[in-house]
Amino acid sequence: MKIVLANYRYYVSGGPEIYMFNVKRLLEEAGHTVIPYSVRSPLNEETPFARYFPHGKSESGDAYFDNVKKTPKNVARLLSCAFYNMEAYKNLRRLIRDEKPDVVYVLQQINALSPSVFKAAKDEGVRVVHRLSDFNIMCPRSDFLCDGQICTACIGGDYSKARERRCCHGSRATTEVRVASMKFHRARRLFGCVDSFVCPTAFTASLLEKSGVDRGKVNVVPTFVPTYERRAEPAQGDPYVLYLGRISHEKGVDLLVQAAIDRPGLCLKVTGRTDDEYAKGIMAQVEAANAADRIKFVGFVKGAEKDALIDGAACIACPSTWYENMPNAVLEAYAHGKPAVVFNVGCMPEIVEDGETGAVVQFGDTDALGRAVARYVGDSELSRLHGGNGLALANDRYTARKHLETLTGILQPGGERGDR
Numbered sequence: 001m002k003i004v005l006a007n008y009r010y011y012v013s014g015g016p017e018i019y020m021f022n023v024k025r026l027l028e029e030a031g032h033t034v035i036p037y038s039v040r041s042p043l044n045e046e047t048p049f050a051r052y053f054p055h056g057k058s059e060s061g062d063a064y065f066d067n068v069k070k071t072p073k074n075v076a077r078l079l080s081c082a083f084y085n086m087e088a089y090k091n092l093r094r095l096i097r098d099e100k101p102d103v104v105y106v107l108q109q110i111n112a113l114s115p116s117v118f119k120a121a122k123d124e125g126v127r128v129v130h131r132l133s134d135f136n137i138m139c140p141r142s143d144f145l146c147d148g149q150i151c152t153a154c155i156g157g158d159y160s161k162a163r164e165r166r167c168c169h170g171s172r173a174t175t176e177v178r179v180a181s182m183k184f185h186r187a188r189r190l191f192g193c194v195d196s197f198v199c200p201t202a203f204t205a206s207l208l209e210k211s212g213v214d215r216g217k218v219n220v221v222p223t224f225v226p227t228y229e230r231r232a233e234p235a236q237g238d239p240y241v242l243y244l245g246r247i248s249h250e251k252g253v254d255l256l257v258q259a260a261i262d263r264p265g266l267c268l269k270v271t272g273r274t275d276d277e278y279a280k281g282i283m284a285q286v287e288a289a290n291a292a293d294r295i296k297f298v299g300f301v302k303g304a305e306k307d308a309l310i311d312g313a314a315c316i317a318c319p320s321t322w323y324e325n326m327p328n329a330v331l332e333a334y335a336h337g338k339p340a341v342v343f344n345v346g347c348m349p350e351i352v353e354d355g356e357t358g359a360v361v362q363f364g365d366t367d368a369l370g371r372a373v374a375r376y377v378g379d380s381e382l383s384r385l386h387g388g389n390g391l392a393l394a395n396d397r398y399t400a401r402k403h404l405e406t407l408t409g410i411l412q413p414g415g416e417r418g419d420r
Contacts, residue, residue: 001411002033004095004104004121008056008112010038010045015328016108016133019223026224026404035099037092039112052095054087056112081111082181084188089116096124103127103411106194110136115190122193129411130191131198131221134325137191138211140178141167144323148249150345155211157186196410200326203347207323219410222351224403225331225394239380240267241341241373242313244306244329247272247279252319252343257282259370261289266374268295268317269309310336314383315358315376317341318348319369326351331398333358334390339383341372357390 005027007020024034036047039056080086092104104121106113106128121128136142138155140162145151153161159179162168168175185191197213198221199205205218241260247253253270260268274283274297286295301309310316316333318324323346330351333340340358342348343365354360359372376383396402 001103001408002035002099002101003027003411004035004037004092004099004101004126005107006037006092006104006109006113006117007107008039008109009041009043010036010047010053011041011043018328019131019133020107022224023403023407026400027408030404030408032408035095035101037095037104037113037117039088049095052091054085054091054113056081078111079177081114082177083114083184084116085112085114086116088113089120092117092120093124096121096126101126102413103129105411106130108133108136110142115185115193118190118193119188127196127411127413128194129196129198130194132200132204132208132325135204135207135323137213138207140175140182143250145250150322152207152210155207157183157212159183198407198410201347201350203323203350204325219406221403221406221410222398223326223328223331224400225328225335225398226400238267239314239377239383240269240312241377242309242316242338243268243270243272243318244310244316244332245272245318245327247274247276247282249278250320250322252321254278254282254285255321255364255366255369256317256319256373257286257295259366259373260295261286261291262366263370263374266294266370266377268373269313270295270297271299271301271306271309272297273300307336310338313338314380315339315341315373315387317369317373319343320348321345321364324348330358331394333387334394334398337384337387337391339376339386339390341369341376343369353389353393355386357386357393 005024007016009017012018027034035049038044038053040053041056104126106117109115109117118128134142135144140154140159146165146167159182163175163179166172166175168178197208197218199208199218200223202220205220208218209215243253243256245251260266283297286292310332316329316338318327318329318340320327326347330340340352342352342360343363344360345363349360352358352360361368361372
C-alpha cells in the first residue's frame, strides 16, 4: 500500500510522535510506502514531501499555543487551524493527486492541520482512517478534566459547562473559540468523512461510541512495544518503586509520593522534569517529611538510563487520576518484565490484570496504593512472577507484528475490525 501518514508535528514532541515514527518504520519494513504530511516547522525531520506541508499556527512554526506571538497574521492562522485549515485542505488534495495513495492515516490534527484533512481525502475518493491519541473529538480540553476532576459533560455535544468553567487555558476567549470550532466540525460533519477510527483501548472506543460515532467504524488496535525475550530477573540492590512519565497533577504523582512518605523504609524513584510549581511543591513535601533519602527525583531519562531504572525496579507505579488513552509506562513495565500498579480508572483495569500482571487499587486510595507497591518491594518472587506474566502478555497482545497485521487490515478498503 501507499499510505499518507498525517500528524500535526513531524518531530518528536510526545507519545503521538513516538508512535508516528515507530509505525512509519514498521510499515516501511513491511514493504509499504509511507508519505508524511504535517505542518511546516524548523523542528521537522527532513522529508522530500515538506513542499506540500501547509503553514501551522505561526510564521515561526512554533506548535505550542502559549509560545505563539498573537500578531494579526498569527491570530488568523490560529483561527484557521482551529476551524478549517484551507491551505492544509488544498495541499493534501494536491499531494493525493500527485502520489495517488491508497489511504490517508491521520494521527493528531487538532489546532494545526484541522479536520479539513478528512474532507480533502474524502473529496479525492481516498480512504480515511483516524487514530485517537487523546479525546479531542469529544472534549474541548482533550483530557476529560474539569478543575482537576474527571468530567464527561461535553461528550454528547453540549459544551455549556466548558464555557461556564472556561476549561481551555482558563480563558473565556480561548474556550469560546474551541467550542465554536467543535460545533463547526459537528455541523459540517467533518468526522463523518472518516471511514474507520482506531482506538488504543476498548475504553476509548466506548467513549467514542457514546459521543455518537457509529460502532461499525470503531476499531481497537493497542499500541505496540518492543519486548525482551526473557523473564525478568530479581532487581539488584535495594528494591524500589519507579514512577515513569511527566510530573503533573493528573498523573497522580502527589498521591504516590504521599503513599511512600506514609511507609517508612519504602524507596521511590520519580522520573520527569521538576521545573514547574507542581513538581517543586511535591519535592518540598518530601523535604518536609524528611524523606529525601528514600524518595528521589531523577529527572528526565531516556534510552539506556531509563532501561536501567526499569530493570532495577520492583514495580512500576502509574497512579493516574484521569482517563489515560493507553499509558506507555504500563507497556514499558511489561516489556521489562515488571508488574504495574494502577488505580481502577479509565482503561487501567483493561490493560492491568489485577493479581496477574500487577495490582489495580481503589481510585484515589493512597493507603491501598502504598500497600500494593510495598508488597512488590518486599516480595521479589511475587514481583518476578507478575512481571513475567506482564512480559508474556506484552509478547502476545502488544507486539509490533500483531499491531501491523491488525492496522494494515483496517487501512485497506473494506478494512477488518480490530479486537473488541
